Structure formats: structure tokens, C-alpha cells
Amino acid sequence: MRLQEKLDAFTSDLIKSGQIPEPIVKRLIAGIQELVASGKSERALKAGDVAPSFTLPDESGRLVSSVKLLGQGPLVISFYRGVWCPYCNIELQALEEARADIEARGASLIAVSMQNAANSRKSVRENKLGFPVLVDAGGKISNKFGLRYALSPETIELYRTLGNDLEAINGESSWSLPMPGRYVVGQDGVIxxxxxxxxxxxRPEPSDLLPILDQLARAKAD
Amino acid sequence: MNDRFLSLQLFARVARTGSFSIAGREMGMSQPTASRIVAALEKKVGVALLTRTTRGVALTEAGSDYLIRAEAILAALDEADHAARGTGELRGVLRVAMSTSTALRCVLPRLSRFTDLHPNLRIEFVLNDEKQDLIGDGIDVALRVGSLPDSSAIARKVGVVFRTLAASPAYLARAGTPRVPSDLTNHSIIVGPAGRGVEGWAFKKDGKATSVRVEGRFVLNGAEGATAAAVSGLGIVSNGAFGMMKELESRSLVRVLPDWEMGTAEAHVILAAGRAAKPSARAFSDFVYSQFRELEATWDRVERLTPFPSIGFAVDARAPLEVGT
Structure with missing residues (x-):
């Protein structure tokens, strides 16, 4: 099953189950539409830009350096919202399934979120991940990639209602999140x-990454 | 000095081209003669209008003010000649700049509608897919897609052009049709002038921003060449849809990833001398404007050829939802 089919099935089950009252569903959709319409996604770094380099602690506190990983091969980075977001969990599981194909092409896979180490450990444990989940405290790196945005007052209120207390989850009070973003960085540091x-x-299909990694491998062989 | 107007004209050309020899050549005189005439003008006015450096000629502050007034006088004189003829007939030389595609596909096929009315008007075309130096090249009217010059030039929007990918049906039959932008990495890519130096192709669909770094297998400095390469089945090209309209209509090219938007750019017709533009420049600019209005109907036809989605987000098409558990 493709990732997007899983996500769509989840959405439709959730609406059918009535787990979330319809007025809240509507407000959540309105929040998404507002963010889409803001055009913020176009300000994020794009292919051809140089990726910012970073060193961040993983879920166990070990420092992971993008420069070091790029020394070994291309780097796949997935920016996600947090363990409280079921869509992110479904995506992380799909990336774990694709990890062998990614690594077979000489690339490494990492995920980055703004949540604290305990919640990052929960992401790894609950989704059975074999790749590091980095802690981008305060969203400094998400910001450098142009992904971080401040939640609207309406969305903050909604998230509080739903129990998504980002202050507790992220360990800081900015009420900001990265837009979900997936990047492939070549060994020259260019996206x-x-x-x-x-x-x-x-979310994009993990298998769509493979032609990109194949091309990077071909370019290296030339 | 029998001809004050000649010296004003010369001064304006020297100022605009930054060169005594270019301006002199344009007016049929040697560089020393041009230099002497402008020096005489400065003596008469009683102030230095130009500074001469090893790198060229630049206007002094007084020279800048004087240039604006002088060009207004020259334009008024042109205007007076034009009005006196009473026929609306334009004369002299008009220098226009645009891309080769715009000239071949839009302006030249329709030009006789304009020039038949003005048998004594000569038009010099400067065809270049790169940006022209309007002032240095002595351009009267330019057609430009994308960013505008920041100067006294007057720009008028003539339309919006959108970028798209295209390939020949034969190429796609052989190499396969990309489904998503990342598939482009498995394809032969043709890069035209707009893509040179840009390493990423950026797309939008349903609010998501997707970009892929592409490596041109064939790199051409002219959009017409890039289009011809695609028609020949060499690969996938990224070009203004307008510049490929004929090929898309005849199906010698088909759009690739048609529901992924690559962005739009505004096309402007520019009067380089701004308010001091001569009558022929104004008339040509009006002509181009009216022709683009007519062409917009054909643009819509190309957009209908393959679906081109409006920017937006369809809620009823799917049910996006945020959940907290």
C-alpha cells in the first residue's frame, strides 16, 4: 500500500468514527487552507540551494553532524511535527520501510522535529525506527530551511482543546512548528x-526518493 | 553652431550610450567630432555635463537634469514634426529589443499591420534571449518577461506567461512519461536560457512545493533552440508555454507533468526613454500591447490543451484533517 493511500484511509476512518467532532474537523481544515494560501511553502529552501549544515542531538543525546553524514553519502532529511501527529507517525513508519532501499544507495536517513528528547524517544520506540530522530530545540534548523511557522491563535486554541500542548511536547513556548518537509542533500551540500x-x-511517497538517489550515485560514478 | 538640436541629440545619445564613439557612429560622425560638439555645448551652457573617465563617460548631476530637459525638447520636436505631417505617419529609425521567440512567434507575423501604415519608418530589431542593456544599446522599445529595469523607463504589462515542461510524443514513448517531479532525474533534460545557472526546477501542486535539481544534458542559450531540441526528441524542455504554443497545438510537443505549476512571469512592453519617448516608440508600444491582447485568446487555448489547475486547494476532492491523540 502506498503511503498516501494509508494516510487517506486514516483520514477517512477518523471522520467516519466521529472521534473528532465535525466542527473541530472543519476548523482544522480551515487552518490547513490558510497555511496553504499563505504561500509559506514557497519560501522554504529548494533544490539547487545549499543546505544549511547542522549538528543536533538525537533522541539519546548523541550528536549527529550533517557534514559527517554527507562525508559518507547523500542525506535524506524528513522534518516532521511530532509524535502527537498520527500522519507523521505513518510517514516515519513508511520511511523505515524504505530505509533499506535508501541505505542500499549509499545514503543516510534522519528525521528532525522540534519536540524534546523524551518525545523523540517515543517517536523511535512507537514507530520502531532504525534511524536517528534529531531534536531541533526551538526550531533553529527548521527555521534555516524556511520551514518553521508560528501557529495562528485559532490553531493554538484548537490544539489545546485536542490536548496537543506544544509547550510541554517541545519544551519551549514559541507555539511554532515546521511544515512537513522532505529533503535529499547531495554530497556537495546542495539540495x-x-x-x-x-x-x-x-506526504510524498518514499519510493519517489529512489530516482534522486540513483542519479546522485550515477553523478558520483562519472 | 548652426544646429543646437544636433548637439542636444548627440549629447543625449552620448549620455545614453556612455560612449562618444558609439553615439558618434550612430549619428554619422567621428569620435573626435562628437567630443568637440559636446564640449562646445558644455561651454555654451556654462557647466560640465559629462565626466570623462578611462572607463567611459558619465553624467554629472547638472548633466542628469539637463538630459531630462533636453530629451523632453527633442521628443517635443519629433512630436511637432509628426503632428505637422498631419497624417499620423511615423518616420525615422526605431530600435526594438525582444527575445527571438517573441519576435518570430508574435511580433514579426503581425508587423505589417503596423508598418504598412508607416512606409518611411525603419525598424531595427535587437533579438536576444538574454536581458538587453536598454540604454547602452540605444533601445527605444523593449519587450521583457520577468524583472523590470529600475530607471525612468515606462513599463506596461501586456500579459502573463506561464512556464511548463514539454517533450515530443516520440521521446515520451521511448523514455516514459514522468509521474512526479523526482522522475525527471531519469530523463534527458534540455535547458534553455531561462534555466541556465538555475539548478533547481520548482513545482507547485495542491499547495505543496516540490523542487528537483536537474542537470541539463543539452544546454542552449536560445529558447527557440531549446524548443527545437525537444521537437527533435532529445528530451524534456522547460520553457514559456507561449514560446511553444504552435508545437503544443500541433502536438509535436506535449506537456509533461501538466498539473504541476512551474510559475508565471509578467510580460511588459517598456518605453526606455520613459516620458521622453519618441512618437514612433509610443505607437509601436501601443501596437504591441494591442497584439498581445489579441494573443491572450490563443493562450487560453493552450491552457485548455492540457489541464492547468488554478492555484488553490480543493477541500471536496479529499478530506485533509488534523488529529491529536
């Missing part, structure tokens, strides 16, 4: 692929 979608119910 080879980027997809940013403020509509967090839609």
Missing part, C-alpha cells in the same frame, strides 16, 4: 530534491 507541504495530511 537535490525538496518537497514541502503545509497540508500535513499529504
Amino acid at each position: 537535490a530534491f525538496a518537497e514541502v507541504n503545509p497540508d500535513y495530511t499529504h
Whole structure:
């Protein structure tokens, strides 16, 4: 099953189950539409831009350096919202399934969120991830990629109602999140692929990364 | 000095081209003669209008003011000649600049509608897919897609052009049709002038921003060449849809990833001398404007050829939802 089919099935089950009252569903959709319409996704870094380099702690506190990983091969980075977002969890699981194909092409895979180490450990544990989940405290790196945005007062209120207390989850009070974004960075530090979608119910297929990684491998062989 | 107007004209050309020899050549005189005439003008006015450096000629502050007034006088004189003829007939030389595609596909096929009315008007075309130096090249009217010069020039929007990918049906039959932008990495890419130096192709669909770094297998410095390469089945090209309209209509090219938007740019017709533009420049600019209005109907036809989505987000098409658990 393709990732987007899983996400769509989740959405439709959730609406059918009535788990979330319809007025809240409507407000959540309105929030997404507002973010899409803001055009913020176009300000994020794109293919052809130089990726910012970073060193961030993973879920266990070990420092992971993008420069070091790029020394070994291309780097796939997935910016996600947090363990409280079921769409992010479904995506992380799909990336874990694709990890062998990614690594077979000489690339490494990492995920980055603004949540604290304990919640990052929960992401790894609950989704059975074999790749590091980095802690971007305060969203400094998300910001450098042009992904971080401040939630609207309406969305903050809605998230509080739903129990998504970002202050507790992220360990800081900015009430900001990265737009979900997936990047492939070549060993020259230049972004080879980027997809940013403020509509967090839609994520690119992990298998679509493979032609990009194949091309990077071919370019290296030349 | 029998001809004050000649010296004003010369001064304006020297100021605009930054060169005594270019301006002199344009007016049929040697560089020393041009230099002497302008020096005499400065003596008469009683102030230095130009500074001469090893890198060229630049206007002094007084020279800048004087140039604006002088050009207004020259334009008024042109205007007076034009009105006196009473026929609306335009004369002299008009220098226009545009891309080769715009000239071949839009302006030249329709030009006789304009020039038949003005048998004594000569038009010099400067065809270049790169940006022209309006002042240095002595351009009267330019057609330009994208960013505008920041000067006294007057720009009028003539339309919006959108970028798209295209390839020949034969190429796609052989190499396959990309479904998503990342598939482009498996394809032969043709890069035209707009894509040179830009390493990423950026797309939008349903609010998501997707971009892929592409490596041109064939790199051409002219959009017509890039289009011809695609028609020949060499690969996938990124070009203004307008510049490929004929090929898209005849199906010698088909759009690739048609529901992924690559962005739009505004096309402007520019009067380089701004308010001091001569009558023929104004008339040509009006002509181009009216022709583009007519062409907009054909643009719509191309957009209908393959679906081109409006920017937006369809809620009823799917049910996006945020959940907290």
C-alpha cells in the first residue's frame, strides 16, 4: 500500500468514527487552507540551494553532524511535527520501510522535529525506527530551511482543546512548528530534491526518493 | 553652431550610450567630432555635463537634469514634426529589443499591420534571449518577461506567461512519461536560457512545493533552440508555454507533468526613454500591447490543451484533517 493511500484511509476512518467532532474537523481544515494560501511553502529552501549544515542531538543525546553524514553519502532529511501527529507517525513508519532501499544507495536517513528528547524517544520506540530522530530545540534548523511557522491563535486554541500542548511536547513556548518537509542533500551540500507541504495530511511517497538517489550515485560514478 | 538640436541629440545619445564613439557612429560622425560638439555645448551652457573617465563617460548631476530637459525638447520636436505631417505617419529609425521567440512567434507575423501604415519608418530589431542593456544599446522599445529595469523607463504589462515542461510524443514513448517531479532525474533534460545557472526546477501542486535539481544534458542559450531540441526528441524542455504554443497545438510537443505549476512571469512592453519617448516608440508600444491582447485568446487555448489547475486547494476532492491523540 502506498503511503498516501494509508494516510487517506486514516483520514477517512477518523471522520467516519466521529472521534473528532465535525466542527473541530472543519476548523482544522480551515487552518490547513490558510497555511496553504499563505504561500509559506514557497519560501522554504529548494533544490539547487545549499543546505544549511547542522549538528543536533538525537533522541539519546548523541550528536549527529550533517557534514559527517554527507562525508559518507547523500542525506535524506524528513522534518516532521511530532509524535502527537498520527500522519507523521505513518510517514516515519513508511520511511523505515524504505530505509533499506535508501541505505542500499549509499545514503543516510534522519528525521528532525522540534519536540524534546523524551518525545523523540517515543517517536523511535512507537514507530520502531532504525534511524536517528534529531531534536531541533526551538526550531533553529527548521527555521534555516524556511520551514518553521508560528501557529495562528485559532490553531493554538484548537490544539489545546485536542490536548496537543506544544509547550510541554517541545519544551519551549514559541507555539511554532515546521511544515512537513522532505529533503535529499547531495554530497556537495546542495539540495537535490525538496518537497514541502503545509497540508500535513499529504506526504510524498518514499519510493519517489529512489530516482534522486540513483542519479546522485550515477553523478558520483562519472 | 548652426544646429543646437544636433548637439542636444548627440549629447543625449552620448549620455545614453556612455560612449562618444558609439553615439558618434550612430549619428554619422567621428569620435573626435562628437567630443568637440559636446564640449562646445558644455561651454555654451556654462557647466560640465559629462565626466570623462578611462572607463567611459558619465553624467554629472547638472548633466542628469539637463538630459531630462533636453530629451523632453527633442521628443517635443519629433512630436511637432509628426503632428505637422498631419497624417499620423511615423518616420525615422526605431530600435526594438525582444527575445527571438517573441519576435518570430508574435511580433514579426503581425508587423505589417503596423508598418504598412508607416512606409518611411525603419525598424531595427535587437533579438536576444538574454536581458538587453536598454540604454547602452540605444533601445527605444523593449519587450521583457520577468524583472523590470529600475530607471525612468515606462513599463506596461501586456500579459502573463506561464512556464511548463514539454517533450515530443516520440521521446515520451521511448523514455516514459514522468509521474512526479523526482522522475525527471531519469530523463534527458534540455535547458534553455531561462534555466541556465538555475539548478533547481520548482513545482507547485495542491499547495505543496516540490523542487528537483536537474542537470541539463543539452544546454542552449536560445529558447527557440531549446524548443527545437525537444521537437527533435532529445528530451524534456522547460520553457514559456507561449514560446511553444504552435508545437503544443500541433502536438509535436506535449506537456509533461501538466498539473504541476512551474510559475508565471509578467510580460511588459517598456518605453526606455520613459516620458521622453519618441512618437514612433509610443505607437509601436501601443501596437504591441494591442497584439498581445489579441494573443491572450490563443493562450487560453493552450491552457485548455492540457489541464492547468488554478492555484488553490480543493477541500471536496479529499478530506485533509488534523488529529491529536
